[in-house]
Amino acid sequence: MQSVNPVSRDPAPSRLRYRMQRWMLTPGIRLGLRVGMPLALVVAAAGSYLADADRRGALVQQAVDLRESLEQRPEFLVGVMAIDGASADLSDAIRAAVPLDFPISSFDLDLESIRSAIAVLDPVKSVSVRIRPGGVLQVDVAERQPVVVWRTRDGIRILDESGARIYQIEDRKSRPDLPLIAGDGAQFAVAEALELFAAAAPLKERLRGLVRIGERRWDVVLTRDQRILLPPDDPVRALERVIALSEAQDMLERDVAVVDMRLAERPTLRMTPDAVQNWWRIRDIKESGQ
Amino acid sequence: MADFYHTQRAMRQMRQQAMQRGVVAILDVGSSKTACLVLRFDGIGRLSEDNSIGSLAGQSGFRVIGAATTRSRGVQFGEITAMQETERAIRTAVQAAQKMADIRVDHVIACFSGANPRSYGLDAQIELEGQVVTEHEVARVLASCDVPDYGAGREVLHAQPVNFALDNRSGLSDPRGQLGQDLSVDMHMLTVDAVAVQNLVHCVKRCDLELAGIASSSYASGISALVEDEQELGAACVDLGGGSTGVSIFMKKHMIFADCVRMGGDHVTADISMGLAIPTANAERIKTFYGGVHATGMDDREMIEIGGDTGDYEHDRRRVSRAELIGIMRPRVEEILEEVRARLDAAGFEHLPSQQIVLTGGGSQIPGLDGLASRILGQQVRLGRPLRVHGLPQAATGPGFASAVGLSLFAAHPQDEWWDFEIPVDRYPARSFKRAVKWFRDNW
Secondary structure, eight states: OOOSSOSSOOOSOOHHHHHHHHHHHSHHHHHIIIIIHHHHHHHHHHHHHHTSHHHHHHHHHHHHHHHHHHHTSGGGEEOEEEEESOOHHHHHHHHHHSOOOSSEEGGGOOHHHHHHHHHTSTTEEEEEEEEETTTEEEEEEEEOOOOEEEEOSSOEEEEOTTOOEEEEESOGGGOTTSOEEESTTGGGGHHHHHHHHHHTGGGTTTEEEEEEETTTEEEEEEGGGOEEEOOSSSHHHHHHHHHHHHHHHOGGGSSEEEEEOSSTTSOEEEEOHHHHHHHHHHHHHHHHHO | OHHHHHHHHHHHHHHHHHHHHTEEEEEEEOSSEEEEEEEEEOOOOOSSTTSOSOOGGGGGGEEEEEEEEEEOOSEETTEESOHHHHHHHHHHHHHHHHHHHTSOOOEEEEEESOSOOEEEEEEEEEEOSSSBOOHHHHHHHHHTSOOOOOOTTEEEEEEEEEEEEETTEEEESOOTTOBOSEEEEEEEEEEEEHHHHHHHHHHHHHTTOEEEEEEEHHHHHHHHHSOHHHHHHOEEEEEEOSSOEEEEEEETTEEEEEEEESOOHHHHHHHHHHHHTOOHHHHHHHHHHHOOSOOOHHHHHOEEEOOOOSSOHHHHTOEEEHHHHHHHHHHHHHHHHHHHHHHHHHHTGGGSSOOEEEEESGGGGSTTHHHHHHHHHOSOEEEOOOOOOTTOOGGGOSGGGHHHHHHHHHHHSOOOOGGGSOOOGGGSOHHHHHHHHHHHHHHO
16 A cells, blocks of 8 residues: 655656546547637627627617718718700709709719719700719719601690600790691601601792601601601602602692602602692583593 | 456457447556557548559558657566556557547557466367358357367456368367367467456456457567568578567467566666666666677777766766677577566477578667577567558557567457357356346336
8 A cells, every 4th residue: 555645756646636637538528718718708798788788779879970970071061963965954853853962971872873963954965973082972864856746635745756745835936947747656757757848849949848647657747737747667769759740840839738658659649629629620621621 | 267258258348339439549567668559540541543552451440649658667477476566558559649649549559478378278079050151150169169278367358269170170260160070179268367357458448448359479570570581481480579588489470478577678778787886777878889699899899888876987988899788788688588588498399391490589689689599589580660551650660569569460350359249148157147037027
């Protein structure tokens, strides 16, 4: 039996220390101590701090304040709105459509909604909105160009080349420089109408306008209520034929009411009732003279 | 017979688990030191890109990642005599090795030297059921070896088939798959005192470790100290330890005999201590610094301070010549070697084709031992150091670590033993069938 209390120092670890060391060498325990325990401490500290509703509120308030102070810095403030490419009327309309009270933080500006609000305005063809350095809300607008006047029962409208409505006018005479079209569905064939107007340049003095008939073909209306009925297919060619006839034989100068070109192989003329009466009378004289 | 079969099988399973985990500890419980190595198994890796360094005789599958040695306590003649002390020593060594390896070790393979090992040669012959030798046939022939009555209180430590013969062809190392009629086997069985094994198992259990294998240290040091051709051609390994001297004879890469002499370096120290009347610690110190077995004229003039701690100046200042020290050591070393010679003669070592004897163990570091040994044991004596294994620290490459290194090799590539084969069903004791029937009756 060994002595109970050995005099010399025992190099052997006690059972507890031995087990402890083995325990600490276990990979799971080591990972737990290295990662799990700091994590648990942090979570516990954060949890105990946030357990109080007032502290939580204060923390949220602080975050909100910080955000606001950042947003209200002069670097992010937008002072004016610059509109390029728009007429004065359109500019006013845009300013009315986008009511902003400047200065405003650029974080509060929703550029996409501003853009869509401007894009729904009739005279606007396309628009891009951006914030320019220097605190300027830059709005670049491409305006629709008025090309024709469209008269309907509801009123008189100005259309661009794609047939989109630009604005409404009270009186045809306010835009005498633009050609006139009329009829249901005329706005869908503005391009064709423009071609016809170009072809009808020789008749410029007498041309009153175009009328869309049945949403498929055009009538050219001239002064003295003369009409040229064009076919739905290739109306420009038909019109050119009429103009050629007219120039050769002064057809349109005569007392003709309607030139019907709807059937290309059988152009038809309708004379005015007076002309018919005259013609009949002249024929009678000739027959009686025989 | 079935008991040790099952315990050894359980240890093999434990070893499999340790291999899967990849870490196993090697524990050499000796009389003078307890060594612990921590091995990491990470597959066979090549050491160099261009394959210029090979697989190092197959032991490159592991790497030593922790090593620690401590003074043994409570172990005499390689047997545990004071459990608490031994447990503390194991704890110290395992803790230090774990600390160096920085990993927790749960499985341990242990070896010890003493416990009166006794070798038996068994043989058996059976007629094959089919034409082909299958694993089942091998198990059957191993099971049909008639086991001698090795006495109560003994336990089988190793039971290795060393030779198979199929019909008239002998010297087969692995007969599986071959065709024949009669299969016979020669088996080497090593038994030790059961108490010593139980004590060791208990100590290891007390340290919260699982025993994954147990081996005789003479076998382990033979594995590491003998080179491959010596193991093949036949050689004896003499492991001069602290409390006991292990002897093992190898032939055709199998151990065919093991024994141990219950004398070792501690007895030399005790002789010096008694002869010079000095403390054991001093005796150990002057033995390791000035010890030898051949006295020369120079040794008469070399005076050694032997010290003492009595407080008496005259007594503490005594000096002896180195020749006197050698005069004390030599008779004891001669006695040990003569005892070894007797064991080798008893085993019939002189009939072996090769008479190579390899001295290893801590005691083999005595200067001049090879000359003395060649005079007693025969001409072909050399000093052996353990094989170099991967990652072994310099401090653990001495011959004293032969059994620890050998145990590492044993752990990495254990030899097939009897319990690696399934026991044939008809050999199961009837008791287990009765138990199974009883279980069915109880539960259904």
